[in-house]
Structures are given as structure tokens and as C-alpha cells.
Amino acid sequence: MGICDTLKEVEIDQAIEEPTEIMHINQDSETELPDQEVDPELFDVVKTHMVHGPCGSYNPRSPCMKNGICSKRFPKLFSTETVTSEGGYPFYRRRSPENCGIRMTIQSRASCIDIDNRWIVPFSPVLSRTFRAHINVELCRSIKSIKYICKYVNKGSDLVVFGVQNANDEVTSYQNGRYISTSEAI
């Protein structure tokens, strides 16, 4: 196989990899309201637990507001597709109501507010459906993520000390409990 064939293969692999990666991102972390007719259970969980704020002009006293703007950068911008970025964080698909996005009305304090996909916190359909709670799931593919999960490397390994009930048991008398931290696991 010559170098031209190799380069062609690389180009093909890269061409295939990108849509597949986008597909995985969309499967693992969603940022759009589910269709209430199609999936009423997930719609209910997202409506109850995964709507940010509302903040901004709707609620200037929201805890996320810092110097007059949302520190979490909501509402996000509409986007017709999920796009990967150089920063390692994807720019998630958030379709507008004019482009098949779902819109709903929620009660916020004394008023009703129209909510669209710009206010949805990224979530995992599997986790949200299972735990029915606020679980923010965002994907990061930056090499810095390795540094992040290993940032406690200088603190040494975590240890768990526990008592053994039966003092006469020869095995349990010498048993040590050890916790494997992320840096060791990797």
C-alpha cells in the first residue's frame, strides 16, 4: 500500500468519524425538549428538572446572575446541528420552534413563561429517565479532561479505614481496605 492509499484511508476514516462522533454526542447528551406525545415520561422529567432558571429579564435575582448576566450563559443560542469545537466542548443542537424545536409554557413565580430549547440543561435521557432528578451531562473530548480528573494526584491516594467485626477471624484481622483513585485507575 502506497502513501497515497494510506492518505485516502485516513481521509475516509476522518470523514466517517465526524458524523459518528456527532451521533454519539446526541445520544449521550441531549439539549432539546422531548416531544410530549412521543415520550411523555422523559418530557415530564426534563420539564421538571432540566430547565435552567429562567433567569435574565425573567428573574434578575436568580442565583446564577452575576453582574447582570447569567454566569451559566443561558439562554444558549439556537443551533440546527451539534458541532464539535476546538475547545473540546461541543456546541449542542438546539433547534428553534420555527425549525421543529419544541416549545412549552412553565410557571415561574407569578407568571407563565414560554420556554424553548435555549433553556435546556444538557442531560442524558437514560440517567434522567432512571433517576428522575437534575443530572447535568456534558461531553468533553479535550486532553485537558485527563488533567482534570487527575488533579488530585498530589494529594496522594485516598484511603478508607474500617473496622472488622470478628476479631478472631484470621482473614479479616489482616484485611486492608484500599480506594483506587482516578489517577491509578487510568
Ligand SMILES: [Zn+2]
Ligand atoms: Zn442563568
